Amino acid sequence: MELNRSKIVDENFKRRVLANDFPIPHSQTTPEQAGLDKNTYFELFDSQLVSRHLDLLARILREQQQGFYTIGSAGHEGNAAIAKAFRKTDISFLHYRSGAFVIQRAKYEPQIDMMYDQVLSLVASSEDPISGGRHKVLGSVPLYIPPQTSTIASHLPKALGCALSITLAKALKRDETQSTLPNDSVVLCSFGDASFNHSTAQGALNAATWIQQAQLPLSLLWICEDNGIGISVPTPAQWIQDKVSHQDIHYIACDGRNIADVYLAAKQAEVLARKKGQVVFLHFKTVRLLGHAGSDIEFQYHTLVEIEKAESDDPLLHTARVIIENQWLTPLEVIEAYENVRKALAERANLALKRPKLASKEAVMASIVPPKQNMNEFLSKDYIPPTSLLNMAQAINAALAEILLQYPQTLVFGEDVAKKGGVYHVTADLQARFGKIRVFDTLLDEQTILGCAIGLAHNGFIPIPEIQFLAYTHNAADQIRGEAATLSFFSNGQYTNPMVIRIAGLAYQKGFGGHFHNDNAIGFLREIPGLIIACPSTAKDAALMLKQCVKLAQAEQRVVVFLEPIALYMLKDYHAKGDNLALCHYPKQEEIFFGEIGLEGDIKSKRAIISYGNGMLLARQAAHILERNYQMTIKLIDCRWLAPLPVAALQTALSEIEEIIIVDECRQTGSLSEQLVTWIVENISPLPAIKRICAQDTFIPIGNAWQTILPNCQDIVETVLQLDSMKRSF
Known part of the structure; x- marks a missing residue:
């Protein structure tokens, strides 16, 4: 039994073409x-051949330990006809079996040698023009193809968001120079039949229907490339059709093995999507050849009969049959064309193997942080702030109003943010002031909310999505980790998705709602490379830091999480009822820069408390007690920026400190305090005495029991006194 199916598929094509032994067509x-002339048909066939030989070459390079990726497009080469049916500027979020699509689209730009570019990618050369050797991805800036690194449905929400961005750009009458995409663009998004079943896909499909129910146009084409198998799990024969055709969506099926049928269906879909602004589902039926990837032993789950049945239905054989039946080429000429592509790719492989690879950690990490842009930070429109004292919720509301006024490309959206003004009224009255296009409600699906933000950013918007509670982010973390934060890294800084994600969270809500509304776990965010996390502890800081976060998104193209401590939203007093120390006047002219920490108390003291968020409130209260009752002064350090850690500012602030207490409202395990302690031990000399006060490693209960597991003011006072006593005993 021959395990090397790539060799068999290769030989079968040549043998059967020469023998005029072709599969029976599935469509007529x-x-x-379809409106395809001879030359156009040849053009599509050439793209199919290049895609196939790239798959064959990938297996050879892997066997030689010179290539690193073998998931190919064999069986899906008919998607070249979809690329031909649409414009170059129709942004495309592609399935990893879309090799022929990319090859065909590259023909819009003759200066691009996509054959060579793909070989550079296969061998992980640093000269790969899309990822710089960081991954084998299908992507190109001039071809409007953002790279997708896995596409197990995680790219569908951002495709939806990108389509929505075109709708909103039209409604706002934006000049096309302000957008990345023309206002008559269509968004294409391809995925497999197995990915269709993922909750992320279902959420995006549902959201698209939900948006259209609101009478909003969406120029969006879903392309389900159905080969009947998800790695080893079969998809029932009528599963996709049965699940989609009865929905309120245009369903068009085509035979992926017949490029004329694919092209005809794609042109029908284009009219509906581009001219009528309707969502279309193109069901592309085909076969999968060569298994899932080079490491996939298909005999473990398919019989030889099943494997050979798929191989006998090779789409390249279907295309060759049409060419020969129309007497456009002889069988020998078809084989000559096939072998010419092999030869051309081999020449490019010889060149690509000699090109440089990533050779240092600095080179690998160079694209984690996007490149800065030279852009105006603020426009000239005047903002008239409130004159009254503001709590944190009101200060954030005022900052959002100023941001929406000064940055016309900003959008505020999320669950309940519009008429209701959010659960805590942080976004109150913003929709009434700025309209339903710039401030709008979404359906309850965090994956869709965050994914749409990514898609909106692809078209020149600066999204400011709200996630209602921190715990709600956990089920959508991949949209931040696997999509938003990776885009710059895997595109060598060429693609970015700047945004500010507002997340209400953290603890100290006095037992309300239990762990789902008092979530103090932020480690899942802190570990994401390139992500900025900001967390204010005062109303004034909240306004200034939020404005700084938008500047970081605009000028530096960063993905920013703005973590808002719910327990501080309505806070008025620090030490006694009526002291109003937690309130502020709106700070219009001041600024807090990225990496700038907050310093309070006795800045010359040899002892320091480091904290953030709610912990800073406790630290201020403890410092007040210690000074009043024990005549002890303390330097208070507010980190403000939880990722990346503001090490330069901390280095200066801790240079002469002898005692450090770290107050961290998050759990002992996985909290910021662990990183702080490690950094202090490695970087501060002489080493100060260090104590941590953290939450316990548990979820937060409802009722008053929360007080037993979270840090409190008395804990801080006692720890400071203990350290002082230890110091005196020496």
């Missing part, structure tokens, strides 16, 4: 019926 659409 002819090139003439």
Whole structure:
């Protein structure tokens, strides 16, 4: 039994073409019926051949330990016809089996040698023009193809968001120079039949229907490339059709093995999507050849009969049959064309193997942080702030109003943010002031909310999505980790998705709602490379830091999380009822820069408390007690920026400190305090005495029991006194 199916598929094509032994067609659409002339048909066939030989070459390079990726497009080469049916500027979020699509689209730009570019990617050369050797991805800036690194449905929400961005750009009458995409663009998004079943896909499909129910146009084409198998799990024969065709969506099926049928269906879909602004579902039926990837032993789950049945239905054989039946080429000429592509790729492989690879950690990490842009930070429109004292919720509301006024490309959206003004009224009255296009409600699906933000950013917007509670982010973390934060890294800084994600969270809500509304776990965010996390502890800081976060998104193209401590939203007093120390006047002219920490108390003291968020409130209260009752002064350090850690500012602030207490409202395990302690031990000399006060490693209960597991003011006072006593005993 021959395990090397790539060799068999290769030999079968040549043997069967020469023998005029072709599979029976599954559809009868002819090139003439589809509007494809001889030259265009040849062009598509060439793209199919290049895609196939790239798959064959990938297996060879892997066997030689010179290539690193073998998931190919064999069986899906008919998607070249979809690329031909649409414009170059129709942004495309592609399935990893879309090799022929990319090859075909590259023909819009003759200066691009996509054959060579793909070989550079296969061998992980640092000269790969899309990822710089960081991954084998299908992507190109001039071809409007953002790279997707896995596409197990995680790219569908951002495709939806990108389509929505075109709708909003039209509604706002934005000049096309302000957008990345023309206002008559269509967004294409391809995925497999197995990915269709993922909750992320279902959420995006549902959200698209939900948006259209609101009478909003969406120029969006879903392309389900159905080969009947998800790695080893079969998809029932009518599963996709049965699940989609009865929905309120345009369903068009085509035979992926017949490029004329694919082209005809794609042109029908284009009219509906581009001209009528309707969502279309293109069901592309085909076969999968060569298994899932080079490491996939297909005999473990398919019989030889099943494997050979798929191989006998090779789409390249279907295309060759049409060419020969129309007497456009002889069988020998078809084989000559096939072998010419192999030869051309081999020449490019010889060149690509000699090109440089990533050779240092600095080179690998160079694209984690996007490149800065030279852009105006603020426009000239005047903002008239409130004159009254503001709590944190009101200060954030005022800052959002100023941001929406000064940055016309900003959008505020999320669950309940519009008429209701959010659960805590942080976004109150913003929709009434700025309209339903710039401040709008979404359906309850955090994956869709965050994914749409990514898609909106692809078209020149600065999204400011709200996640209602921190715990709600956990089920959508991949949209931040696997999509938003990776885009710059895997595109070598060429693609970015700047945004500010507002998340209400952290603890100290006095037992309300239990762990789901008092979530103090932020480690899942802190570990994401390139992500900025800001967390204010005062109303004034909240306004200034939020404005700084938007500047970071605009000028530095960063993905920023703005973590808002719910327990501080309505806070008025620090030490006694009526002291109003937690309130502020709106700070219009001041600024807090990225990496700038907050210093309070006795800045010359040899002892320091480091904290953030709610912990800073406790630290201020403890410092007040210690000074009043024990005549002890303390330097208070507010980190403000939880990722990346503001090490330069901390280095200066801790240079002469002898005692450090770290107050961290998050759990002992996985908290910021662990990183702080490690950094202090490695970087501060002489080493100060260090104590941590953290939450316990548990979820937060409802009722008053929360007080037993979270840090409190008395804990801080006692720890300071203990350290002082130890110091005196020496």
